[in-house]
Amino acid sequence: MLRTKTLFVFLVALGMLAAAIQPVYAIDEPLPSWNDGAVKQSIIDFVQRVTTEGNPYFVPIPERIAVFDNDGTLWAEQPAYFQGLFAIDRVRALAPQHPEWTTIQPFQAVLANDLKAFAATGLQGIAELMMATHAGMTTVEFDATVKDWLATARHPKFNRPYTSLVYQPMLELLEYLRANDFKTFIVSGGGVEFVRCFSEKAYGIPPEQVVGSMIKLQYEQRDGKPVLVRLPEVVFIDDNAGKPVGIQSAIGRRPIAAFGNSDGDFEMLEWVTAGSGERFGLIVHHDDAVREFAYDSGAIGKLDRGLREAPQRGWVLVSMKNDWKKIFP
Amino acid sequence: MLRTKTLFVFLVALGMLAAAIQPVYAIDEPLPSWNDGAVKQSIIDFVQRVTTEGNPYFVPIPERIAVFDNDGTLWAEQPAYFQGLFAIDRVRALAPQHPEWTTIQPFQAVLANDLKAFAATGLQGIAELMMATHAGMTTVEFDATVKDWLATARHPKFNRPYTSLVYQPMLELLEYLRANDFKTFIVSGGGVEFVRCFSEKAYGIPPEQVVGSMIKLQYEQRDGKPVLVRLPEVVFIDDNAGKPVGIQSAIGRRPIAAFGNSDGDFEMLEWVTAGSGERFGLIVHHDDAVREFAYDSGAIGKLDRGLREAPQRGWVLVSMKNDWKKIFP
Numbered sequence: 001m002l003r004t005k006t007l008f009v010f011l012v013a014l015g016m017l018a019a020a021i022q023p024v025y026a027i028d029e030p031l032p033s034w035n036d037g038a039v040k041q042s043i044i045d046f047v048q049r050v051t052t053e054g055n056p057y058f059v060p061i062p063e064r065i066a067v068f069d070n071d072g073t074l075w076a077e078q079p080a081y082f083q084g085l086f087a088i089d090r091v092r093a094l095a096p097q098h099p100e101w102t103t104i105q106p107f108q109a110v111l112a113n114d115l116k117a118f119a120a121t122g123l124q125g126i127a128e129l130m131m132a133t134h135a136g137m138t139t140v141e142f143d144a145t146v147k148d149w150l151a152t153a154r155h156p157k158f159n160r161p162y163t164s165l166v167y168q169p170m171l172e173l174l175e176y177l178r179a180n181d182f183k184t185f186i187v188s189g190g191g192v193e194f195v196r197c198f199s200e201k202a203y204g205i206p207p208e209q210v211v212g213s214m215i216k217l218q219y220e221q222r223d224g225k226p227v228l229v230r231l232p233e234v235v236f237i238d239d240n241a242g243k244p245v246g247i248q249s250a251i252g253r254r255p256i257a258a259f260g261n262s263d264g265d266f267e268m269l270e271w272v273t274a275g276s277g278e279r280f281g282l283i284v285h286h287d288d289a290v291r292e293f294a295y296d297s298g299a300i301g302k303l304d305r306g307l308r309e310a311p312q313r314g315w316v317l318v319s320m321k322n323d324w325k326k327i328f329p
Numbered sequence: 330m331l332r333t334k335t336l337f338v339f340l341v342a343l344g345m346l347a348a349a350i351q352p353v354y355a356i357d358e359p360l361p362s363w364n365d366g367a368v369k370q371s372i373i374d375f376v377q378r379v380t381t382e383g384n385p386y387f388v389p390i391p392e393r394i395a396v397f398d399n400d401g402t403l404w405a406e407q408p409a410y411f412q413g414l415f416a417i418d419r420v421r422a423l424a425p426q427h428p429e430w431t432t433i434q435p436f437q438a439v440l441a442n443d444l445k446a447f448a449a450t451g452l453q454g455i456a457e458l459m460m461a462t463h464a465g466m467t468t469v470e471f472d473a474t475v476k477d478w479l480a481t482a483r484h485p486k487f488n489r490p491y492t493s494l495v496y497q498p499m500l501e502l503l504e505y506l507r508a509n510d511f512k513t514f515i516v517s518g519g520g521v522e523f524v525r526c527f528s529e530k531a532y533g534i535p536p537e538q539v540v541g542s543m544i545k546l547q548y549e550q551r552d553g554k555p556v557l558v559r560l561p562e563v564v565f566i567d568d569n570a571g572k573p574v575g576i577q578s579a580i581g582r583r584p585i586a587a588f589g590n591s592d593g594d595f596e597m598l599e600w601v602t603a604g605s606g607e608r609f610g611l612i613v614h615h616d617d618a619v620r621e622f623a624y625d626s627g628a629i630g631k632l633d634r635g636l637r638e639a640p641q642r643g644w645v646l647v648s649m650k651n652d653w654k655k656i657f658p
Contacts, residue, residue, distance in 0.1 A: 062529070062535055192581065196581045200391070207580065207581030207582050208512070208514075208538075208581055209537075210581060214578060217574045217578065218570075219570035219571075219573045219596055219600070228574065228577050235564070248546055248557050249546065250579060252525045252536030252539060267548055267555070270555055271548070274555050
């Protein structure tokens with residue numbers, strides 16, 4: 001009886017210890033929203049190879065860096081990039097202070113909901129729209145504006161907050177990688193300050209692990225307080241061949257895993273998987289018109305080269321329709 | 330007896346648990362190379378205020394960001410910035426491949442050890458020296474070159490490897506902050522890729538937590554493999570008003586503590602300590618001619634405005650001579 005009691009107390013204490021050090025994935029089955037099959041297995045196999053000491057492909061913890069595209073990879077990107085929809089909403093909100101906008105493009109087209117006229121303004125129109133809505137304020141003011149929009153705006157098709165249109169299977173993947181001591185980064189073509197407004201809450205990714213496109217910032221004094229002002233000048237586009245550059249500039253070493261969905265992620269996948277040792281590249285293919293959207297050839301999220309070259313490059317192709325049990329949380 | 334035994338086992342197990350969660354600083358006295366006094370106490374007080382739950386100045390872990398200048402704050406910077414000494418050594422090493430350098434400045438001056446002639450080439454000369462030695466190779470090649478130099482070069486005064494000229498009290502400070510769940514970043518006027526070559530080994534700061542000056546990178550294919558080539562074009566100078574910009578670009582939130590040594594760190598200290606809540610700013614003053622160097626008015630590490638305004642701004646001034654028991658490890 002004595003020994004049983006002693007043993008019992010000891011086991012309880014041991015259990016407390018074990019619980020404290022038990023990683024999440026060992027308690028629950030990893031990736032529950034992923035259907036069983038080759039894709040899910042390839043992820044698990046990769047993680048086991050790089051995290052098992054003694055395995056020839058073992059990777060020390062500091063080098064376990066995984067990079068994720070955002071638009072179309074972690075959250076939806078149709079009918080247009082959400083940051084673009086934010087810009088359009090901002091033009092409408094700011095229009096009363098800009099009466100001249102009713103006569104000049106691209107603002108006239110945006111305010112009139114004239115998609116054709118807006119398209120005709122081309123890249124120049126997009127640039128002007130972005131600068132009018134993303135520059136000319138302090139970083140603190142921009143942050144507050146984006147957060148207010150995220151809290152109130154609704155997606156035109158799903159009628160839900162944009163931050164609820166994140167992909168549940170990808171949230172589980174982020175969690176699974178972090179439980180295995182990966183550091184997860186976003187490497188987005190979107191504006192870095194825009195993505196940082198929701199990355200921590202939506203994905204558990206802190207602002208210092210978000211890489212993205214950047215406009216110029218200027219340090220100034222306003223009312224005796226220092227501020228950073230956003231200027232209408234693009235200094236870095238974190239897309240296509242810009243993604244490996246963004247990775248090197250911000251992270252300074254080559255990640256071992258990359259996740260994308262469009263040809264804008266091609267060079268990122270190429271750079272990451274060209275490294276020595278075990279590497280992992282994955283492309284999310286939007287082929288689920290019922291639960292989300294089916295596309296790979298339009299202006300947004302075009303996936304052509306990636307689709308063709310994925311097999312020969314050893315990149316895993318995810319069919320949202322077949323590989324994911326659910327899309328949104 | 331039974332109950333004593335039971336209790337004993339339980340206490341042992343509890344002790345194991347406690348040991349597992351005990352932070353390092355509670356076992357050893359923090360900051361052993363700092364002399365007791367107001368400076369050391371101000372650091373400890375700050376850390377205790379922001380880490381004690383219930384304290385009005387408590388700061389949640391994700392926001393515990395501390396930024397450190399490198400040259401003159403974490404390692405020495407005399408008789409010249411070590412990256413400059415690297416550039417000079419590289420000119421000598423590369424000279425056989427550049428016979429033209431014996432007739433053109435600033436290379437002629439460097440090769441002839443003619444400091445006066447080099448000084449006469451001004452900022453243009455420094456820029457040309459830096460570009461000739463820091464650009465035109467891949468990131469991988471540059472990394473190998475710097476690491477080789479760090480392993481073999483010796484400081485002209487101390488005749489020791491440059492990476493041994495780090496400040497022991499600052500290493501302890503980094504460790505103390507990290508033991509209290511701070512994330513420590515370097516924010517250096519030096520080249521980000523240069524500093525990353527030793528930051529992890531010398532300071533325990535991984536490359537993704539190094540912010541610095543940057544030259545342009547270009548993604549290319551060489552021999553069927555992707556590379557990032559360093560181009561002779563400066564894209565960002567992370568000094569003076571550039572430091573808050575670098576912090577916002579790379580970290581995306583305002584740190585709560587900043588450590589510097591020169592007026593190049595003034596805006597960083599200003600930006601950090603102007604935030605709301607508890608903030609900490611500290612300036613290392615080089616006033617120890619015997620153990621290191623005494624300077625604050627030369628071209629390197631000039632500290633004038635910082636020295637004058639530190640008291641009214643509440644920034645802590647460290648006298649290396651009086652506050653540090655030892656300088657180097």
